[in-house]
Amino acid sequence: MxxxxxxxxxxxxxxxxxxxxxxxxxxxxxxxxxxxxxxxxxxxxxxxxxxxxxxxxxxxxxxxxxxxxxxxxxxxxxxxxVRKSVWALGGDGWAYDIGYGGLDHVLASGKNVNILVLDTEVYSNTGGQMSKSTPRAAVAQFAAAGKSLAKKDLAMLAMTYGSIYVAKVALGANMAQTVKAFVEAENYNGPSLIIAYSHCIAHGYNLLNGYEHQKQAVASGYWPLYRFNPDLKAQGQNPLQLDSKAPTADFTEYAYSENRYRTLKNAKPQIAAELMNQAKQDVIERFNLVQQLAALQCGQCKKSE
Ligand SMILES: Cc1ncc(C[n+]2csc(CCOP(=O)(O)OP(=O)(O)O)c2C)c(N)n1
Structure with missing residues (x-):
């Protein structure tokens, strides 16, 4: 800012x-x-x-x-x-937790600032502490028994302003969609927020397979890819475009391919099963919500402006 x-x-x-x-x-x-x-x-x-x-x-x-x-x-x-673009980069600990007030202030400023959140779903630099971005059922520091609450939906919060460019991307799952989001954010004359799924050593798997896990996160519906471009409203179009398909992979299978979920299953199977059921429900509900919002007819958008 x-x-x-x-x-x-x-x-x-x-x-x-x-x-x-x-x-x-x-x-x-x-x-x-x-x-x-x-x-x-x-x-x-x-x-x-x-x-x-x-x-x-x-x-x-x-x-x-x-x-x-x-x-x-x-x-x-x-x-x-000469036109200069301004980008701010940070992790989820900053964006969802300790810097959220400042982030919200920038988003509400209407200024042409682009924000990229590298979402590792934990505080990575300091050793993997839980943030509000940590998904339900995952183990992290300060959430040794698995996080009991669902991940905060930062993209959805930002979209409620209606005047912020918002995108959720996962480079490993869809490179073209990621590039499209960056170009659109750069071109949007106002605040932009891109939330990028980012694999991390704290997730507990060989990071050489990071892109494969990103693919599974998207295929299971856990990380829907979408872009919300307020400029589309002026053309009478729905600003929200869903870029990923309805889930084709099982969320539980994806989750248990990562140690952050598997640890709990091994240590406390009953609690793990309960949390996993709720986490599965989170995925279904969130995907359905985005799907429904993206399917809204927005023929009236232009008239009401
Ligand atoms: C206001 C403030 N509190 C605490 C810290 C200490 N700190 C440095 S890095 C870090 C982790 C940040 O996590 P995240 O934003 O998720 O970024 P990541 O490490 O995942 O890239 C923290 C807490 C800080 N720099 N500033």
């Missing part, structure tokens, strides 16, 4: 210096205006961004040959005249 505000401030300052440099006849007015128009354009295409890069390179060339203080100032901030 601070980065976004700083980038916007520097851009504003660069535009002021650009105007002054044109007034001082250090720059041709038409060239300065061309740069200014491109700098304030809302949704520039990649081609337009490249063109602006070339203009700014030429501008820096001109400024470096002038000796006036105006041009020196402009030279120091000229790069901010």
């Amino acid at each position: 601070g980065m976004r505000l700083a980038v916007d401030k520097f851009k504003g300052f660069a535009i002021e210096q650009l105007d002054l440099a044109a007034k001082n006849n250090c720059l041709e007015a038409a060239f300065a205006d061309e740069i200014k128009q491109a700098a304030v354009a809302n949704d520039p295409s990649q081609v337009e961004i490249e063109k602006q890069r070339q203009r700014v390179a030429k501008l820096k060339d001109i400024c470096s040959q002038k000796k006036c203080p105006q041009c020196e100032q402009l030279l120091s901030v000229a790069d901010y005249l």
